[in-house]
Amino acid sequence: MDGELGQKFEKFRDPKYHVYYHCARKRDPNCQEPYVTEEKLVKELVRYVNFTSMAHPQMIYYTEKLKFNMEQYKKVRDEVFLQQNIDPDKMPFDIREYAKHTLHHGITPDKREIIKALGGMIYIHNQLVCSAPSKIIYPPRPKENLTQES
Secondary structure, three states, rough: EEEEEEEEOOOOOOOOEEEEOOOOOOOOOOOOOEEHHHHHHHHHHHHHHHHHHHHHHHHHOOOHHHHHHHHHHHHHHHHHHHOOOOOHHOOOOOOOHHHHHHHHHHOHHHEEEEEEEOOOOOEOOOOEEEEOOOOOOOOOOOOOOOOOOO
């Protein structure tokens, strides 16, 4: 997967920047997967983390770095709650909240830790994140001339 930085210039305004990703076409030079914006990709990754943590929590592998990062985030989060007179113990905390925050606002190494925690390969098909590759549809074979000579 390749990421590209795009710019949109408008008259009398600063340019708008956006990042979008697309297939690198190393395996299939004719890949037809559509481009996906960074915002859409982050939204899909958050959705995938939510699904995995609820449906298959045993599939999430918490590395030492991920545990440390989650603890640091929880300390800051709890401090903010206390300043707002909210009991942090009444607010559940798990990887879903941490992943949502980090995928939107975190640095690249922390984002990679979240993806590694999901284990295995993650695929993007039709701008959706999934854990299995989509069915590969090969073009039909040309029909052979099946006439028999008598």
